[in-house]
Every structure is written in C-alpha cells, then in structure tokens.
Amino acid sequence: MRVAAMLCAAVMAFGAQAACERGPTTAAAGMQESEALYLPTPGHAVDAMLKLARVTAKDVVYDLGSGDGRIPIAAARQHGARAVGVELDARMVELARCNIRAAKVGHLVEIRQGDLFKADLREATVVTLFLFPEMNLKLRGKLLAELRPGARIVSHRFGIGDWPPERSVEADGNRIFLWTVPARDKR
Helix, strand or coil, X not given: CHHHHHHHHHHHHHHHHHHHHHCCCCCCCCECCCCCECCCCCHHHHHHHHHHCCCCCCXXXXXXXXXXXXXXXXXXXXXXXXXXXXXXXXXXXXXXXXXXXXXXXXXXXEEEECCCCCCCCCCCCEEEECCCHHHHHHHHHHHHHHCCCCCEEEEECCCECCECCCEEEEECXXXXXXXXXXXXXXX
C-alpha cells in the first residue's frame, strides 16, 4: 500500500498535462475523488478480460472506473469495438483522453467524467470492472436493470456478491470473472 500511495502522489504531482506530453502511460496510479484507490489493470489481465467477454467490433464496451483508459483503448485497438470509459477523477479523465489521442482511437473511444453509479449503461453490450467487492455488489442491481439480456460483464479479481460467474479464468495470477445478463422474467 505504501508503494502505491507514493506512486499515486508522484503521478498526481506531475499532473495530466505532463502525462500527455510523455505519451500513453503503462503504469499510472491515482486516487479517485471518492477516495477509492485506483490500481491499473495489468495488460495481460486487460487482454484476458476482453477475450473472455468475446469482444468484437459490434460491441459497445463500458469500463466503469476507467482510470487511464487502458481497457477502452485496448477494446478499440484490438477488437475494433466502440468503448466508453466512466471515471470520477478529473485528472485521470484528462490522462485517459491524452492516452486515447496518443493511441489514435478517438473515433472509437470516449471517456466521460462522472459517477459510475449514475452512468446510463443501456447501450453497453460489455461492461468491464476492476472495483472492490462492495462496489461490484452495489452495481449488481444497476447492471441487471440497465443492461440488455445477453450483455456480458467481466470483472478483474472480484466477484459480484453471491452471483456465481458463468466462467472464470486466470491470467498470470489475475482471476477474471464473466457473467451474462439473463433474460428478463416476463410474468
């Protein structure tokens, strides 16, 4: 934790503008305005998440708590998917936007500054998460209410309460979980 806090302080001290000048980042860390610690998803876990969700160019991928934008950028670059990141921290939003420009995927990727609990998820066909278990559990109702049946949810490291994943894989010590939104009960 101490190393993460020191890295966080160093990254935030340089600011998003300096990060833009350096180009895309591979190891940014910062604190969310909500006090939640931002931990970047390792590249091999990002790849495993997108593969497990079977992302294609027909998908709209939403990354909740998108940090530096690495998951939306990878969805666009590797799969041609349109992607939206939702991030609360203004500095991380600016960093993600810089990374999107550097990756030349601005035509496919958008980062929205806002509260992930208030984001409209209805257009998403895939939602990616790397949030603490309590946040995943709080999101469960929203995910089930807003996502269409058949939409996929992938989470790095943490489950969604007692909702059993349909599949899970390990990517270099990182557990990745997959759920598919079920058909709605039509009683």
